[in-house]
Amino acid sequence: MYELIDGKATSAAIKEEIAEEVKQLVKEGAKTPHLAAILVGHDGASETYVASKEKSCSQVGFNSTVLRLEDDITEADLLEKVEAVNNDPGIDGLIVQLPLPAHINEQKIIEAIKPEKDVDGFHPVNVGRMVIGLPAFVSATPAGILELLKRYNIETSGKSCVVIGRSNIVGKPMSILLSQKNDFGNATVTLCHSRTPNLKEVTGQADIIIAALGRAEFLRADMVKEGAVVIDVGISRIRSDKTKSGWKLLGDVKFDEVAPKCSFITPVPGGVGPMTIVSLLRNTLLASKREIYK
Amino acid sequence: MYELIDGKATSAAIKEEIAEEVKQLVKEGAKTPHLAAILVGHDGASETYVASKEKSCSQVGFNSTVLRLEDDITEADLLEKVEAVNNDPGIDGLIVQLPLPAHINEQKIIEAIKPEKDVDGFHPVNVGRMVIGLPAFVSATPAGILELLKRYNIETSGKSCVVIGRSNIVGKPMSILLSQKNDFGNATVTLCHSRTPNLKEVTGQADIIIAALGRAEFLRADMVKEGAVVIDVGISRIRSDKTKSGWKLLGDVKFDEVAPKCSFITPVPGGVGPMTIVSLLRNTLLASKREIYK
Numbered sequence: 001m002y003e004l005i006d007g008k009a010t011s012a013a014i015k016e017e018i019a020e021e022v023k024q025l026v027k028e029g030a031k032t033p034h035l036a037a038i039l040v041g042h043d044g045a046s047e048t049y050v051a052s053k054e055k056s057c058s059q060v061g062f063n064s065t066v067l068r069l070e071d072d073i074t075e076a077d078l079l080e081k082v083e084a085v086n087n088d089p090g091i092d093g094l095i096v097q098l099p100l101p102a103h104i105n106e107q108k109i110i111e112a113i114k115p116e117k118d119v120d121g122f123h124p125v126n127v128g129r130m131v132i133g134l135p136a137f138v139s140a141t142p143a144g145i146l147e148l149l150k151r152y153n154i155e156t157s158g159k160s161c162v163v164i165g166r167s168n169i170v171g172k173p174m175s176i177l178l179s180q181k182n183d184f185g186n187a188t189v190t191l192c193h194s195r196t197p198n199l200k201e202v203t204g205q206a207d208i209i210i211a212a213l214g215r216a217e218f219l220r221a222d223m224v225k226e227g228a229v230v231i232d233v234g235i236s237r238i239r240s241d242k243t244k245s246g247w248k249l250l251g252d253v254k255f256d257e258v259a260p261k262c263s264f265i266t267p268v269p270g271g272v273g274p275m276t277i278v279s280l281l282r283n284t285l286l287a288s289k290r291e292i293y294k
Numbered sequence: 295m296y297e298l299i300d301g302k303a304t305s306a307a308i309k310e311e312i313a314e315e316v317k318q319l320v321k322e323g324a325k326t327p328h329l330a331a332i333l334v335g336h337d338g339a340s341e342t343y344v345a346s347k348e349k350s351c352s353q354v355g356f357n358s359t360v361l362r363l364e365d366d367i368t369e370a371d372l373l374e375k376v377e378a379v380n381n382d383p384g385i386d387g388l389i390v391q392l393p394l395p396a397h398i399n400e401q402k403i404i405e406a407i408k409p410e411k412d413v414d415g416f417h418p419v420n421v422g423r424m425v426i427g428l429p430a431f432v433s434a435t436p437a438g439i440l441e442l443l444k445r446y447n448i449e450t451s452g453k454s455c456v457v458i459g460r461s462n463i464v465g466k467p468m469s470i471l472l473s474q475k476n477d478f479g480n481a482t483v484t485l486c487h488s489r490t491p492n493l494k495e496v497t498g499q500a501d502i503i504i505a506a507l508g509r510a511e512f513l514r515a516d517m518v519k520e521g522a523v524v525i526d527v528g529i530s531r532i533r534s535d536k537t538k539s540g541w542k543l544l545g546d547v548k549f550d551e552v553a554p555k556c557s558f559i560t561p562v563p564g565g566v567g568p569m570t571i572v573s574l575l576r577n578t579l580l581a582s583k584r585e586i587y588k
Contacts, residue, residue, distance in 0.1 A: 107426075107428065123422070124418070124419050124421075124422030124423045124426060124428065125418050125419055125422055126422065127418075127421070127422035127425050127426055128417070128418030128419055128420065128421035128422030128423070128425070129418045129422070131418075131421050131422070131425055131462070131466055131467075131470075132418060132421060132462050133462070134401065134418065157489055158489050158490075158491050160492075160496075166473055166474075166475065168425070168426050168427070172425055172470065172473075173425075175469075175485070176425075176466065176470075179460055179466075179485045179487065180460075181460065181487070181489075186487075186489040187489075188484060188485070188486055188487070188489070188490040188491075188496065189484065189485055190482060190483065190484040191469070191473045191482070191483055192482055193473065193475070193480075193482070195451055195452050195475075195480040195481075195482070196452075196482040197452050197482075198454075202454075202482065
């Protein structure tokens with residue numbers, strides 16, 4: 001019988017730990033951690049994400065600020081806003097909610113954020129430091145997955161691990177982190193993607209599978225070996241006549257079929273998703289305590 | 295019958311190409327590319343490497359400068375020297391020959407080099423940009439290996455590739471580069487290391503093997519499948535009574551045994567080694583032409 005990895009409960013527990021630490025820090029005279037988010041335009045999903053980040057900040061006792069900017073803002077003006085936050089000693093972490101309007105170069109904006117405040121971990125300096133094995137802000141989703149593995153005492157050392165999907169914010173950093181020379185790495189990692197011809201054969205040998213390709217119910221039972229650990233990063237919104245909202249959320253894993261073969265598996269929703277925001281809070285706390293960049 | 299990948303001949307050909315391009319650029323009024331090397335102390339191997347880099351610069355028509363510093367230099371003084379080169383508009387690329395004396399923090403020195411002049415590609419900004427897929431100075435050995443694969447028309451797309459060794463300057467960047475979404479990537483890469491329990495099984499399935507663990511003659515015939523491409527990054531100096539010098543150079547691959555099973559294989563010496571210095575020249579040329587950082 002498989003064990004369900006409960007991301008919702010784990011994230012709630014970590015939020016309580018963070019809240020406790022913030023209370024203690026403030027009692028000792030430290031400043032309250034402060035996360036700023038820049039939101040350009042009125043995209044529905046972006047609004048939802050930013051609102052949820054604000055709510056999470058308030059739950060753990062952080063200050064948060066949302067800078068709302070219209071979607072006709074020029075790149076130069078946006079860069080100026082980023083620079084202002086960079087220079088504001090009261091703000092510890094800055095995220096710029098993506099996507100940005102087409103006339104703005106996203107990469108340029110990301111690189112304008114001071115690495116010391118880049119709690120999303122998207123800046124090349126943080127990516128590079130993570131790869132090299134230096135202290136760094138690690139991208140929220142891979143950091144959240146590592147935290148789940150730790151909390152469920154899932155050994156990675158010496159295991160074979162397959163990551164499906166080579167995105168910059170999940171697949172690539174995940175593959176590097178799991179193969180690093182440390183207690184929560186030391187796995188033999190294979191990074192698979194759209195050009196992997198024999199995917200079923202590769203995943204079928206894995207002790208741990210991280211599915212992060214973004215295709216609903218892609219991973220089927222015949223691709224997974226008995227006893228595997230399966231982490232589902234995908235989240236697709238699919239029309240459904242069985243739910244009130246008319247939508248349902250599906251992961252990259254065909255859960256009902258795959259779960260019975262697993263030792264551990266994450267559900268969607270309630271698996272990796274809630275951990276992502278917790279990683280962002282954790283990074284903001286680290287930024288506030290100057291633990292990554294001294 | 296296997297084909298030998300001749301790194302010596304390839305590097306000589308590339309040097310001629312670079313020399314031709316430099317001649318052309320200078321004729322058009324551009325400045326002569328200029329590589330500076332900082333050499334601290336009098337380590338024999340370091341002296342040899344730096345001398346060989348100087349010689350290569352002169353072969354392709356670059357200017358080169360070696361800053362020789364005593365090994366009792368303080369970290370602060372060394373940082374000042376790096377800063378002076380950073381600010382010297384006449385110098386395009388800077389390498390600091392490693393290792394540095396124990397009282398100096400190597401990472402701090404590497405991070406002090408301006409990313410725009412970091413032609414070794416060791417700075418976190420260059421590592422991060424490489425991972426993200428942005429223009430970057432790529433570490434010389436993996437860049438040299440990619441160049442060999444290209445010149446020998448060895449397809450990587452859709453192939454299974456195993457990298458043995460997870461060093462920051464070879465294994466990790468190599469694994470990322472081969473899995474990138476581009477013509478010279480698109481391989482399914484497995485990164486193996488000292489904690490991989492079933493290495494023989496993993497390498498035995500690979501179309502391409504990059505051996506970069508630094509253990510003489512580690513890769514044996516029974517670890518390689520028929521028709522594989524084998525790239526040997528290792529170079530160990532072993533005592534021998536059969537050579538005049540009393541030493542011989544061995545790679546990470548037991549060549550005589552493995553070669554007959556291969557489609558392509560690099561020798562040691564004369565394989566990957568000569569390509570490394572060519573990558574450094576190529577990076578210096580790119581720096582001089584401002585092609586990575588506009």
